Amino acid sequence: MNFSREEHPHGTPAAARAHLSEVRDEDLIVQVQEGNRKAFDELAARYKNRLFSFILRMVKEPVLAEELTQETLIRVYIHAAKYREIARFSTWVFTIATNLVRNKMRQRSRRPQLLSLNPAPVEDEIPLDPPDPEADPSLDIQRSELAAVINEATAGIPEKYRIPFLLREVEQLSYEEIQQVTGLKLGTVRSRINRARNRFRQLVKPLLKDETLLEELEMIEARAASLKDDPSEPR
């Protein structure tokens, strides 16, 4: 992501990017505070998928999750000056995301979705994310099917347990960071994670008896490991 036109102090854009990739999040946000858009681009690249993964598992709708991911990153940029290094940057970002998700879920629970009696116009029926006709790896299909099942299971965890659970399991925040993000006591964080894990275990237990699914899981993990070793390999 490279849209700014200012001169690169580190030579080529690739060199500048390589330089920024070695900088800590907390130092990058200081550069964002000074108006460096490239530092923000680097932060966005680091956090976009993590945020999307967390938010999608909270709201379940990909389009809404993408919107909230964008909103979170935009807030990071606009309110960068408010960040103080008393907490890790990741804690601050996930606090923003958690608040946005909570607000959205509260709005949804207050205002149930209305169904239009009129059929939607044809142009509105275009899928938001058309599938790429060139990409046809069967692994992706298996992965997306498995992901749908897991997302459904995650949605079965009550919201108040799900937030600390996902922050721990998906984002790997420490208990103290989760405490800061959620504003809960440490003991409450611990017990909620425990309860959520138990609930999730109950929900996925039937899946774990399925040999095919376990094979798929192993294939996906092997694929992910090979991608980690060789990032140039097409996904």
Next chain:
Amino acid sequence: MRCNKARSYLSQAMDEQLPGKTARDLDLHLDSCSSCREYRADLLAGRRLLAATSPSLGEDFDWRLQLKLNQALQRTAGETAYPWQETGPVRSGWFGPFTTAASLGLAAVLALAMFMGPVSRTGAPGAREAMPASGALARSGHDSDRLPLTRRPGDSPFGMSGAGLRSVSREGGWERSAGSRGFALEPAWTGNHLEDLMTIQELRLRNQRLNNQLYQYQRELSVLRARLDRADSNGLDLGE
């Protein structure tokens, strides 16, 4: 250590949060209890499943983020790109549904008033007889930018009549209206509430539809750009 206690510790043990002695006790229990071992294996499998199915964003996310960020910056700088464009509702909670309900109620009352009884500006007795000439009606219909809200006598039993007959004029000027006593100067109608509400609603819908279309085109453009970039890079690779 009992199984219940051991299972309550397993979650903390997974996150290395257990104190040393408790962790050792738990290990001892797990060595001797197959059901707790299975329980732990399930928890770990759940963690693996979550990690393996972590979703990722599309290629065009970055581009759309930049677009939205620029729009947000313009808004915060007070430089709204489209000042005529309506922003979202400022208030929330009960106020939104209340205003919607109130405007719907108002629209219903206006509609009822329009269809059920004659509308008279003058209120003078005998106003019903003051029918305009059909030529004048037709003319006023042509002059105006909207259809007249009036009906010719006999068009419909629910038609309005009398001095209420008038053409809709956006200009709000004075128009001549024919009556039994010839032409009388009468204030032209400056807008019908119901029709205005409907027009506003229609324009809002059209605006929303156009915005949706714009969003679709932007997405398609970004997908095409991403594809073009990919094609360029592939071409370069082949060339080398």
